[in-house]
Amino acid sequence: MEKILDVRNLKLHYFTTKGAVHGVDGVSFYMKAGETLGVVGESGCGKTTLGTALLNMPTPPGKIVDGEIIIDGKDILKLNENELRKNVRWEKISMVFQGAMNCLTPVYTVEKQMMETLQHHRKMKEKEARERIKKYVNLVGLSDDVLKRYPHELSGGMKQRIVIAMALFLEPRVVICDEPTTALDVVVQAQIINLLKELKEKLKLSFIFITHDLSTEAEVSDRIMVMYAGKVAEIGTNEQIYGSQGPAHPYTRRLLAATPRLHKKVNKLDFIPGTPPDLLNPPEGCRFHLRCDVAMDKCKKEEPPVKEIEPGHFVACWRCFE
Ligand SMILES: Nc1ncnc2c1ncn2[C@@H]1O[C@H](COP(=O)(O)OP(=O)(O)OP(=O)(O)O)[C@@H](O)[C@H]1O
Numbered sequence: 054m055e056k057i058l059d060v061r062n063l064k065l066h067y068f069t070t071k072g073a074v075h076g077v078d079g080v081s082f083y084m085k086a087g088e089t090l091g092v093v094g095e096s097g098c099g100k101t102t103l104g105t106a107l108l109n110m111p112t113p114p115g116k117i118v119d120g121e122i123i124i125d126g127k128d129i130l131k132l133n134e135n136e137l138r139k140n141v142r143w144e145k146i147s148m149v150f151q152g153a154m155n156c157l158t159p160v161y162t163v164e165k166q167m168m169e170t171l172q173h174h175r176k177m178k179e180k181e182a183r184e185r186i187k188k189y190v191n192l193v194g195l196s197d198d199v200l201k202r203y204p205h206e207l208s209g210g211m212k213q214r215i216v217i218a219m220a221l222f223l224e225p226r227v228v229i230c231d232e233p234t235t236a237l238d239v240v241v242q243a244q245i246i247n248l249l250k251e252l253k254e255k256l257k258l259s260f261i262f263i264t265h266d267l268s269t270e271a272e273v274s275d276r277i278m279v280m281y282a283g284k285v286a287e288i289g290t291n292e293q294i295y296g297s298q299g300p301a302h303p304y305t306r307r308l309l310a311a312t313p314r315l316h317k318k319v320n321k322l323d324f325i326p327g328t329p330p331d332l333l334n335p336p337e338g339c340r341f342h343l344r345c346d347v348a349m350d351k352c353k354k355e356e357p358p359v360k361e362i363e364p365g366h367f368v369a370c371w372r373c374f375e
Pocket residue numbers: 067069074075076094095096097098099100101102103112113114115265332
């Protein structure tokens with residue numbers, strides 16, 4: 054099995070005036086070539102922070118304080134800014150940021166902004182660059198005539214397709230999509246999801262798909278990583294998380310029970326009592342213990358490690374180790 058990405062004990066903290074916010078706090082996982090890994094969890098659990106950490110591009114006042122991110126056999130946390138810009142970001146790993154479609158420059162045509170980004174990274178003749186841009190615009194299901202248009206002349210779905218094309222045209226191996234369908238209507242959401250699935254097949258890409266919506270995640274992902282309060286709660290295949298045996302971690306179970314399902318009649322939607330902990334001062338022991346209905350004494354004091362409970366199924370919960 055080729056590991057395209059191997060992340061070990063990654064920590065990104067935000068050093069605010071109130072103290073350090075433990076945005077991502079000791080996360081480890083790997084990705085295989087050509088797979089889609091879904092990252093889910095409630096708002097504030099560290100999903101976007103993880104995405105920026107994987108590009109080694111923390112948002113101020115964030116800093117990566119520990120860990121390794123191995124892409125193609127190299128730890129990118131050991132590279133300097135110049136090397137990262139030249140050889141890693143957008144070349145090996147790229148990201149479609151949350152709300153990126155609203156950040157297209159309003160005074161440039163689509164072609165001009167794509168050209169600028171492309172030529173910033175690659176020394177290409179204009180004709181060659183134009184061909185590459187056309188190829189990717191067509192790949193995301195748009196015709197050449199969008200190239201002459203300005204962002205305000207495009208629909209939300211079209212803008213999102215342009216942003217996806219820009220994350221792809223340097224041909225990275227891993228593409229992170231952070232909530233790529235929020236702010237789009239349901240029909241367009243479905244179109245974008247289908248597009249991402251198609252691109253994965255056509256380009257043999259590996260995707261990290263970040264969302265708080267478990268039902269979307271089940272549609273696109275091969276494996277799911279559930280995060281809670283800056284940490285991994287559970288990682289498993291689609292079958293291990295959504296299959297008939299159900300997930301192992303009490304948090305994932307509650308999260309699933311609180312998610313509307315398309316193909317299942319639900320009488321009453323569950324909710325998870327309480328709120329996620331403050332990451333300025335996370336609780337001792339298991340970070341979920343204050344909201345967990347099966348917590349034991351040990352959970353209040355000792356932090357559970359992430360353990361493989363069956364092949365490919367990783368869980369951080371003392372109950373699951375009993
Ligand atoms: N620039 C920042 N400065 C200080 N704290 C931050 C910053 N960005 C994020 N955080 C904190 O880090 C934690 C993780 O935030 P993050 O945005 O990664 O969560 P998320 O799971 O992506 O949430 P959402 O689903 O709402 O986008 C939160 O406690 C958040 O308040």
